[in-house]
Amino acid sequence: MPTPEKPATTEKVRLDRWLVAARLYKTRNVAQEHCTGGLVKLNGERADAGKMVKVGDQVEAMRADRRLIWKIAALEVRRGPASAAVGLYEDLTPPEVVVPKVEVRDRGVGRPTKREGREIRRLKGDIE
Numbered sequence: 001m002p003t004p005e006k007p008a009t010t011e012k013v014r015l016d017r018w019l020v021a022a023r024l025y026k027t028r029n030v031a032q033e034h035c036t037g038g039l040v041k042l043n044g045e046r047a048d049a050g051k052m053v054k055v056g057d058q059v060e061a062m063r064a065d066r067r068l069i070w071k072i073a074a075l076e077v078r079r080g081p082a083s084a085a086v087g088l089y090e091d092l093t094p095p096e097v098v099v100p101k102v103e104v105r106d107r108g109v110g111r112p113t114k115r116e117g118r119e120i121r122r123l124k125g126d127i128e
Contacts, residue, residue, distance in 0.1 A: 011054060011075075012052040012054050012075070013052065013053055013075045013076070013077055014049065014050055014052060014053075015031075015035060015040070015047055015048070015049055015050070015051045015053050015059075016028050016031040016032050016049035016050070017031075017077050018075065018077075018088070019031040019035075019040070019061070020079050021076040021077060021079050021080070021085065021088060022076070022085050022088045022089050023082060023085040024059075024061055024063065024068070025063075031049065032049040034061065035049040036048070036049065039061060040059065040060070040061045040062075041059070041060040041061075042057060042058070042059055042060075043057055044058070044060075053072055053075070054072070054075070055072055055073065055074065055075060056071070056072060057072045058071050058072075058092070059071075059072065059089075066093075066096075067093070068091075068093050069091075069092040069093045069094075070090065070091060070092065070093075071089060071090040072088070072089055073087065073090050074087055074088045076088055
């Protein structure tokens with residue numbers, strides 16, 4: 001029987017419990033809802049909350065309009081400090097491409113002024 005000082009080592013853990021331990025979701029209920037809603041994938045396939053995960057599996061999850069890709073490095077069942085949670089995964093998320101926001105003119109406003117025309121050409125890269 002495992003003692004509090006030395007927990008039993010596990011080879012597999014439920015996906016929803018690991019997501020909470022890794023601090024991807026705050027509660028297990030939210031993790032289960034996202035799994036049921038199809039926002040979480042395990043090794044490229046849609047995964048249920050009860051799916052068992054092991055070290056080396058790849059988890060994709062949508063969170064706040066951002067897709068996160070993590071490779072499981074260690075297993076844990078209980079939610080701990082953030083410093084310990086970082087060691088549970090390897091972040092494979094590609095860096096975001098920053099696209100400059102282009103101002104859109106409303107229809108019927110009229111032609112752009114000379115200054116606005118220069119700014120538009122500068123944004124497009126036509127002039128320096």
